[in-house]
Amino acid sequence: MRYTLCLVAVLAFIWLANSGHYTPLILGFGLLSVFFVVLVARRMKLVDGESLPLQLWSTLPTYYLWLFKKIVASNLEVTRCVWSGLLPGTGSIEQSITPASARLPTVLRTDLGKAMYANSITLTPGTVAIDIDGSSVLVHALTGDGLAELREGEMERRVKRLTEEELSEQSPPEDQREQQRQEPFEQETTC
16 A cells, blocks of 8 residues: 555656646646556556665665766766877777677676666666676676776675665675676677
């Protein structure tokens, strides 16, 4: 019931924010459409903790702030790579941009965590998550440094802390995760 009430509140807020009209007729249509969507979602059994992760609402702004800083830093790095190849006397663009792809293992267990991790990789300029396959993510990066930074695992740890706090007691010890991160996925290709 808690998820249903939160879904009603979120949908009503979105309707009111996008509508901008507060006449009784429009408010009635909005209320009717919100209840119709909630009814359909409940019949499809989509109203649960995975589709409406309430536990994220308090910690998500902190993660978004960190991600915004990473996006800005990555933008500056991509700009440096491009401009260093275009300015006279700084070498060619081929020397500054060295594309690489690798399959990076992940210890994330929930679909929400894997999706947030892949989206965060893609939002960061210079890296793109191409595929999520079981316990790994295929990543293409503009430079090898971009892959090295992802291998350090800071982004993955932050996403895990954000989405899997209640599952952390069941996770393998840190040394096993580090071994898993190094063993099967060391193939890196450069384009």
